[in-house]
Amino acid sequence: MKKSALLFLLVHFSYAQEAVNLNYYLPQNISYRTDIPTPQSIIGHEVGEWHVTHDKLIEYMKVLAAASDRITIEDRGTTYEGRPLPLLVITSPENHRNLENIRREHIKLTEAGSEDLSTDNMPAVVYQGFSIHGNEPSGSNAALAVAYYLAAGQGPEMDELLNNLVILFDPALNPDGLQRFAYWANTNRSKNLNPDNNEREYHEVWPGGRTNHYWFDMNRDWLPVQLPESRVRVKSFHQWLPNILTDHHEMGTNSTFFFQPGEPSRVHPLTPEMNQELTREIAQFHVKALDNIGSLYFSEENYDDFYYGKGSTFPDINGSIGILFEQGSSRGHVQESENGLLTFPFTIRNQFTTALSTLEAARNMRKKLLDYQRGFYKDTRSEAAGNKGKAIVFGDEKDAAKAWHLAEILKKHQIRIHEVAEDFTEKGKLYKKGFSYVVPRNQKNIKIINAMFETRTEFTDSLFYDISSWTFPLAFDVDYTTVSTSRSGAEITDLRLREGSVTAKSNYAYLFEWHEYYTPKALYKILQKGIRAKAGRSIFSIEGKEYDYGTIMIPVHNQSISSDELYAFLQETAREAHIDIHGVGTGSAIGTDLGSGQFGTLEIPRVAILTGNGISPYDAGEIWHMFDQRYDIPITKIDESYFSRVDLDRYNVFILTNTGGNLNNNIKEKLQNWVKKGGTLIGYRNAINWLKKNEFISTEFRKTDIVAKNVTYEEQQDFRGAQVTGGAIFKAETDRSHPINFGYKNNSISLFRNTNIFMEPDKQSYNNPIRYTDNPLVSGYVSEENLEQLKGSVPFKVQQSGKGKIILFTDNTNFRAFWFGTNKLLMNAVYFHEFM
Template sequence: MKKITFLFIVFTQILLGQNNISLDYYLPQNISFNQEIPTPKEIIGHEVGEWHVTHDKLVEYMKKIAEVSPRVSIENRGETYEGRPIILLTITAPENHSNITEIRKSHVQLTENSGNSLNTENMPIVVYQGFSIHGNEPSGSNAALATIYYLAAAEGNEINDLLKNTVILLDPSLNPDGLQRFAYWANTNRSHVLNPDPNDREYDEVWPGGRTNHYWFDLNRDWLPIQLPESKARIKTFHQWMPNILTDHHEMGTNSTFFFQPGEPSRVNPLTPKMNQQLTKEIAKYHAKALDKIGSLYYSEEDYDDFYYGKGSTFPDINGSIGILFEQGSSRGHIQESENGILTFPFTIRNQFTTALSTLEAAKNLRVDILNYQREFYTNARKEAAKSKSSAYIFGDEKDAAKTYQLAKILESQKIELYQANEDITINEKTFKKGYSYLVPKNQKNHRLIEAMFDIRTEFEDSLFYDISAWTFPYAFNLDFEETKTAGNRTNNITLRTGNVNEQSNYAYLFDWHEYYTPKALNMILNKGLRAKVGKTPFSLEGKDYDYGTIMIPVQNQKLNKSELYEFLQKVAKEAHIEITSVATGLTKGIDLGSNDFEALKKQKVALIVGNGITSYDAGEIWHLFDQRYNMQITKLDTDNLGRTSLDKYTTIILPNMWGSALNGTATQKIKDWVRNGGTLIGYRNAVNWLERNDLLKVEFKKNEMTAKNITFEQKQFFSGAQVTGGAIFKANLDRSHPINFGYKNETLPVFRNTNIYMKPNEESYNNPIQYDLNPLLSGYISEENLELLKGAVPFKVQRNGSGRVIAFTDNTNFRAFWYGTNKLLMNAIFFSKVM
């Protein structure tokens, strides 16, 4: 009985003790602190780890510390989609602050040719410390409170020596919107008597959770494509400073302990120098020593990899820096049961704080070696560039300036030099038009980053990947590209061309469907109540050729008079960056403008199914595409309310990737009735299986029937993992006459896929407008078994169902917002479904 009573007392102390947590729990012992520097509790009103810090309170504390400490300065680098500041603190010795501009310039010079003359013995090292890019992995941002206090307030020779030799760029919240969303959830569900039961509501966030940003994007996959404001801010800082070490503080499953890099040795991108991993191991020794001291369990060289350069811990590796991933077992709230005992929120914060300091200790002690490595990285990169057989990559689309521009802007943001072609160039039957194409010389500072972004790879040391295995940017944008020795004119001002209407017409206006922003233009026209038609057959008029999908706006019988129509179309052309051509006759070479091969188009009212059972990433990408790219309204319908919602007003409903029974029987029947009455239903990825099960789509699947032979229990994970298609690029053949392919000029299309859903083609060839090639692999990993299934399969199907249409995509056409090349497939499915 005494033993039971004792255990009860200990357990109760654990549960209640967090309410009395002290800052001393985190801080190193036997160190004095400047009493003029306020503690977090004095500013935000609670101790670190007592509550989940909200982003506004986090910023409040950072501002206060920058105000009172000569070691700290603060800057606001922009705003998130929800208007929260994206702040950065620069922390170093006061004497360094007085000379910070020269320190930065000298440090960046280390990566230039002129850097060989610099003496690294006298240079401070630069460390970028980033916390909680996933908002519901909050121990990082909460640890940032203790970290900034320690760096601002600690006294003695040790901290003075550290700050003299180190410039710390501290990013306390890489995902402000997500952190705020999760803090609200954890705090509003916190009990006074803390409850570690994992079944409690506190540990079961509502959809979509706080992991992502406003549009439900995983910000930790955006370091390379930089499509989001949070990413743009941090990448700008990275290139301004070229830090030597970048840390990325995350969380993982509750039953895990603590991970630090290096990760799996066989899964390092081959473009990463071996010295990078050796230095990572040296730094790891400091983490192990620090965690040993406080008795925390940990592991390394397992699970995680350094392959995809779009992650925060891997992006630095292709830029002469060293990326460090930390993964802490998550309490997902304030306290939770785990296989390792009761896991408290303060404990998770302490591990993050401890490794933040061990990183700085390693940086200080390995300073010269790491600075020399950075210089050597760029020296060797220049040597590799000089040996290149071709002098440049050229990329472009002779009919789509906007898509080409968007890739050029990414390269420019990554500090890659670009040139414009002096004239039209033809290479391997591909035309690179002046004004529609760019050259990327290989012989430049960021040669290795260029190779990473243009990399085509189909052979790998390992068959398991933590993330995607291919991201070749010209493929992602569906741009023509080649290697060349052609020269060009360097450009320092990449601009998106302004659209125009050549002159007022009394008859009609035409515009090609090739440009990226044409859906934005068509939506503006239809929303204005104007009549527009789409041409299903190519034709020529007044010396110009018009392709499949040309949009025609007649002048007669419109709600605007001809002058008003002209003015409105000028606005449309400018906002959508397209050329609209005035024509004076309907007589053409081919179909005339009054032909029945011009199909009338209707205003679209689109809904997106979201909520429990729907993959938030996929849904967010679609929402972002409509909201940010095309300025199109889209109504988000929650799965929990779908059965009670009238669908009559919607012309199109999009069903993103889903799992389980996201839609109940009532909702399913309501959707089926809506389709039969004329609606267009578009399903993505696993939703294709749901469409087939519910008799909305007739489809036959190819299945991988392989069984394990001579595979041990230990090898089971690797056997099954090798069959995962985590993300690769494949060639599909197009029937350009089909409306789903309007706007595509080539007969083939690079398609990204990360599923193993294989639809058999239809017996009628015209029902297979997109079909995978018999030699489909362009870049990335796929098992031999799945590659056989993919050959000749189709990623798209459309079928009539009553008066409506059901459309299926096995692959994500909107992947991570940078897969511009297939965005138009979704727009075509929306605007032209009735033509299919």
């Protein structure tokens, strides 16, 4: 090392270890109340000296609420790990005394008849959210200083700020992830801070603190609202309809600081232009604030405002302004970067500074923001009125639960839904009462409805920060179409999923079709009880009712429990799984008798999944969540670090999900031997490439190399980015007689795809039970070159290997917990692999 470089490093080591002082963050042009506790007095260290743990963060917020008449705190529930999800409301004491009236007046501004409602003295509402990615901790640590500033700052400027704003303060959007990362950073912190990038402190172990308990990226869940953290904050959002919502993140260590607006060409077309104009105006307050402290920054590049499931974009379809902040991350306490030593306190100060500049913008632009919100909903009402008499109906005549879960999401977004007045058929699809819902288009939140139900295949830009399509009825695999509102019955205020039942007690056998979403849950409970069950591989009719492929048959005789006990148990199971089980008095059927060999014996699934380094925690977490939360089926998570010591014979199904291809040879050999002895290995997405490379499979793939023509060096990044299939929806034809498609009633299915893996179909047509059509694009972006490769390819294959099987999925059937419509493909692979 050169002498000058060594001197530079030593100087900055000394600087990095200097004691942090709260004044480093706080503006010094105002005074602070001495009766308000500082963060250090409660959490035991200065802000930025250590990473605050979630318990200490919340304890400080509770203390502030008790000490300050400017703050109240609301308990909104808990995370999967039981951590609290509080919301602070920060405003002047006078506003607090009139808070509910302020909220009602604010909501009234978005309703019809608000034209005469004056905004001259109406407070604006700002929702400030911090660190939805737990290992991007500068936001939540800055929340300590911001909350203190708002509680303790005094003077005319502070009074004016609090009189004119209601601040909804969410100090930790991801408590479980924040706690996980704080533990990592603090347990690896040295007394002598070490900025070396190779230091263990900056390389957290898998899965890292970014995600929540089930390893979900929660900043993709604002629209699907499948997670408890999302549900409480979306409820708070709709309860208040804030004018600005801020979302404080971090990015790579060598980056500086980003604030919106993002890429101008990557704004969703449903977002009004005025939204972006106001975003640019707010940005000038950040410019001034960051200039004042000498921090580098950038805007209008890299990030976009397209997917409405992100915290910074979700507000844009709701009459609000979403603001994304991205701070270069120290990922610990101090780290080398291209911009010099990046200290944790420095990252906190930038987040603190822009949190305050947001409030300053809201105060100065208060009336403009309120008037924009009123205008947004005035335009929305005009759009909705143009749809008077029109509605969307969706449902599945065979599966009430899927349709119910979609209706549940709509209700969480304050969308009115109605039951169908009576069963009817439209465009060849039956919409049944209790299995279908009607969404009138003439209602306040028509823009959210449009965002959730639209299909889009044309775009002004070919690059996307996130997915390019998320059409909800396609994700749920429900039938849907436009109908007259005359089809609707009463509005549903109390949304309840229908209860299941056993239609009649039988002394012969019980049957239930495989269509309902929760049938895998019911079947596991039955098999776990030690009850014998079989699955039918043909369509048959018995006692006047037709039963589809995959129907489950439970004989009454030769079971381990009596017929009375079996009946009682199945009643309980039917209720819990919301399914109907039919008792029959004969085995004689039209088609296949119940004693036929067409009924295959089922064994209880014993499932394991590989986790750890080299595995995508998102994909693994989605599968874990589905098994655990949806179906109550145990799944063993086996880490690659101790995989060599595991007895795989305990399992009959092993899932290898998306991998970067860095798995060791021990895993290869052990899995190969296990499969050849009779195990079933399910490979997802890029795991297929690993399986091919390591000679598990002989599947042929279509080449994806695309040659650039007339593309300059400057354009190469955009050219390559345009070839990424980042998330779009495609149509495939299905063979319903194949076990992988049991439980599906239509001959086609919509699949979510975010890979460029194109498998060649088998020469034998019956080995291609799912095949992309010749015109597969339904919604989203895909390059012309990749679309050509996709046509006629297959997203699913089964290959024999010794006594076992390898099942391949090119696409994610469990995407972000809201792709309900393809969850059963995985469950079919788990339950019916012996039939394939």
